[in-house]
Amino acid sequence: MSHPALYLIPSTLGDTPVERVLPPYNTEIVSCLRFFIVENVRTARRFLKKCHAEIDIDGLTFFELNKHTDRNALSEFLQPLKEGKSMGIISEAGCPSVADPGAEIVALAHQEGYKVVPLVGPSSPLLALMASGFNGQCYAFNGYLPIDSNERAKVIKKLEMRAYNENQTQLFIETPYRNQKLAEDILLHCKPHTQLCIAMNLTCDDEYIATKTIKEWKNRLPDMNKKPCIFLLYKG
Numbered sequence: 001m002s003h004p005a006l007y008l009i010p011s012t013l014g015d016t017p018v019e020r021v022l023p024p025y026n027t028e029i030v031s032c033l034r035f036f037i038v039e040n041v042r043t044a045r046r047f048l049k050k051c052h053a054e055i056d057i058d059g060l061t062f063f064e065l066n067k068h069t070d071r072n073a074l075s076e077f078l079q080p081l082k083e084g085k086s087m088g089i090i091s092e093a094g095c096p097s098v099a100d101p102g103a104e105i106v107a108l109a110h111q112e113g114y115k116v117v118p119l120v121g122p123s124s125p126l127l128a129l130m131a132s133g134f135n136g137q138c139y140a141f142n143g144y145l146p147i148d149s150n151e152r153a154k155v156i157k158k159l160e161m162r163a164y165n166e167n168q169t170q171l172f173i174e175t176p177y178r179n180q181k182l183a184e185d186i187l188l189h190c191k192p193h194t195q196l197c198i199a200m201n202l203t204c205d206d207e208y209i210a211t212k213t214i215k216e217w218k219n220r221l222p223d224m225n226k227k228p229c230i231f232l233l234y235k236g
Helices: 024-032 041-051 071-077 103-112 124-132 149-165 176-189
Strands: 005-009 035-038 061-064 087-090 115-118 139-144 169-173 195-200 208-213 229-234
Touching: 005 024, 005 103, 024 041, 035 041, 041 061, 041 087, 071 103, 103 115, 124 169, 124 195, 124 208, 124 229, 139 149, 149 169, 149 176, 149 229, 176 195, 176 229
Parallel strands: 005 087, 005 115, 035 061, 035 087, 139 169
Antiparallel strands: 169 229, 195 208, 195 229
C-alpha cells in the first residue's frame, strides 16, 4: 500500500464462514486498513473480527454511509485518503455499490484521482443469475419494486414484457419481510409460462435456488419471510 487506495471490500451474505466465500488476500487487506466507510458500524465491526480475530477494533475509525447520511458531508469521508492513508468500504452484505451504498464515495474517489480497488467476493444478483438458467448475456438489475400494489403490478408486467421483447433477464429484490407478498404478486400478474427463479439465503447452509414457470409455482412457494431473496424473471 505505497499509494493510498479505496478498497471495495465484499462481506458475507449471512453467517457463512469468511473462508468459504472470500479469498485470503481480502483478509490481508483488511488487516492493513485503519479507516472504513460502512453501512452499519456494528455489523462492520463483527465482520472485521471474523476476517481477523486479532484486529484492534478500538483502533479503527468508521464513517457511516447509509440513507441517513448527510450527502453534503461525503467529501469529509475521504480525509484519510487525502492524508495518504488507504481506506475500505464495507456494506451490510455482498459487494459495495451493487445493491448497496458506496457508489457515491467511489465516484468522489475517481473525481479526486484516487486509486479504486474492487476485491473479489459474493454478489447475490450475480450468484442468482449464474444459478437461474436464464440469459446471462443480457440482464438488468432493477433493485426494489414499488411498495404500492398498483404501481408494483405495472412494473412487474413491464419487466415481464422486457424479458420477452428484449430477451433480457430481469432481477429485483425486496425487503425480506415483504418477500412473500411480492412473490404472490408476481404469480398474480405474470403469464403462466413465464419463468421465475427464487434464490434465497445465497452461500448460506440453507441456500435455496429454484427455477419454475409461474404455473408451477402456484401454491408451491417456499417460506421466504425475513430471508434475503433475489427474484429473476425470464421468458417462457
